[in-house]
Amino acid sequence: MQAAVNTTTVGAHPHPTKSSFLRPSPPCRVYFHASPRPNLRAIAMASKSQLQDQLIITRPDDWHLHLREGGVLEAVVPHSARHFGRAIIMPNLKPPVTTTARAVEYREEIMRALPPGSSFEPLMTLYLTDNTSPEEIKLARKSGIIFAVKLYPAGATTNSQDGVTDIFGKCLPVLEEMVRQEMPLLVHGEVTDPHVDTFDREKVFIDKILAPLVQKLPQLKIVMEHITTMDAVNFIESCEEGHVAATVTPQHLLLNRNALFQGGLQPHNYCLPVLKRETHRQAIVSAVTNGSRRYFLGTDSAPHDKRNKECSCGCAGIYSAPVALSLYVKAGALDKLEAFTSFNGPDFYGLPRNTSKIILRKNAWKVPATYKHSSGEIVPMFNGSTLEWLPSDQPKE
Numbered sequence: 443m444q445a446a447v448n449t450t451t452v453g454a455h456p457h458p459t460k461s462s463f464l465r466p467s468p469p470c471r472v473y474f475h476a477s478p479r480p481n482l483r484a485i486a487m488a489s490k491s492q493l494q495d496q497l498i499i500t501r502p503d504d505w506h507l508h509l510r511e512g513g514v515l516e517a518v519v520p521h522s523a524r525h526f527g528r529a530i531i532m533p534n535l536k537p538p539v540t541t542t543a544r545a546v547e548y549r550e551e552i553m554r555a556l557p558p559g560s561s562f563e564p565l566m567t568l569y570l571t572d573n574t575s576p577e578e579i580k581l582a583r584k585s586g587i588i589f590a591v592k593l594y595p596a597g598a599t600t601n602s603q604d605g606v607t608d609i610f611g612k613c614l615p616v617l618e619e620m621v622r623q624e625m626p627l628l629v630h631g632e633v634t635d636p637h638v639d640t641f642d643r644e645k646v647f648i649d650k651i652l653a654p655l656v657q658k659l660p661q662l663k664i665v666m667e668h669i670t671t672m673d674a675v676n677f678i679e680s681c682e683e684g685h686v687a688a689t690v691t692p693q694h695l696l697l698n699r700n701a702l703f704q705g706g707l708q709p710h711n712y713c714l715p716v717l718k719r720e721t722h723r724q725a726i727v728s729a730v731t732n733g734s735r736r737y738f739l740g741t742d743s744a745p746h747d748k749r750n751k752e753c754s755c756g757c758a759g760i761y762s763a764p765v766a767l768s769l770y771v772k773a774g775a776l777d778k779l780e781a782f783t784s785f786n787g788p789d790f791y792g793l794p795r796n797t798s799k800i801i802l803r804k805n806a807w808k809v810p811a812t813y814k815h816s817s818g819e820i821v822p823m824f825n826g827s828t829l830e831w832l833p834s835d836q837p838k839e
């Protein structure tokens with residue numbers, strides 16, 4: 443991998459067909475360093491077009507991914523495995539992955555679905571319930587394949603029925619064991635009280651659950667997953683770096699809640715926590731592009747069969763795995779991209795950074811309308827649109 447520095451002209455490129463979701467910003471020239479010491483000779487030798495047309499970054503990881511099971515898993519695994527080195531695999535299956543033994547089996551199913559020669563590594567998680575025991579946390583740590591425990595407030599999102607009903611009342615001994623085992627808690631941060639407005643549920647969760655939890659167990663490592671609000675950004679900034687961090691999805695970086703209603707109801711832009719207003723999106727873009735180490739890539743790619751999205755009571759979840767990297771580049775500040783995609787996550791989890799690189803080229807490609815699975819189809823985010831950046835290991839479909 444020769445070129446150590448690439449330059450390119452970027453702005454917040456609007457979605458090709460839904461440009462009103464974004465406020466376009468003027469293009470600016472940025473310098474993207476793939477290594478801390480720029481290889482000046484390589485820069486001098488690289489042609490101008492090469493410099494502007496590609497980014498070389500350390501292979502990214504996805505710190506929040508749903509792969510499901512069976513035929514859907516087989517269809518979606520290759521999309522993540524082609525550019526990501528590792529991924530945190532969400533445990534919200536039916537029934538959920540609540541034990542180490544089940545996580546071991548699930549991991550094997552994922553490994554069997556990998557394309558030949560793939561070195562993709564699934565990092566497994568346990569689904570926290572009111573009944574999870576401290577003993578299970580010890581087992582999880584010993585297994586060497588489980589890297590976190592996931593908190594779903596019961597009823598907050600897809601397959602969260604078995605989640606936690608009262609974290610302070612039921613889970614403190616387990617959380618204390620997680621501190622001892624240095625096992626991070628990953629959080630779907632929304633309250634479930636039906637009297638709380640859907641758009642306020644993240645903020646109320648921070649006030650009622652997360653802030654008190656950090657106070658009570660300051661040593662617990664916490665990742666606030668898929669943040670959607672300025673309130674979440676302010677909270678993350680207020681915590682000690684290295685203890686509390688957040689993942690950011692492509693949809694919460696690029697879309698605001700208008701995307702749910704643009705030209706009619708848009709089920710493929712529906713996820714939880716639901717998209718918020720533009721000021722919140724801007725706060726998330728600023729957080730990610732200011733170079734903070736507290737934020738990292740987590741696609742929350744969440745495939746649902748087309749029939750379960752396009753119906754009278756559609757599921758929450760956006761399938762972004764095939765488009766996520768092309769979309770993160772749109773957020774701008776390419777000089778900060780590599781830390782967000784490839785450094786901040788492993789640094790927080792205490793894992794080594796990947797050593798291989800991937801190339802993103804400016805090479806327009808059309809997102810397919812659907813991807814087939816064994817018994818149906820999945821509609822990807824931005825289906826049918828043309829995206830500007832193509833990861834080198836992605837076919838130009």
Ligand SMILES: NC(=O)N[C@@H](CC(=O)O)C(=O)O
Binds near residue numbers: 508534712714744758
């Ligand atoms: N984000 C979503 O809208 N859906 C996710 C669950 C989750 O991450 O909350 C899913 O599993 O479908």
Ligand SMILES: [Zn+2]
Binds near residue numbers: 714715
């Ligand atoms: Zn969630």
Ligand SMILES: [Zn+2]
Binds near residue numbers: 506508532
């Ligand atoms: Zn998720």
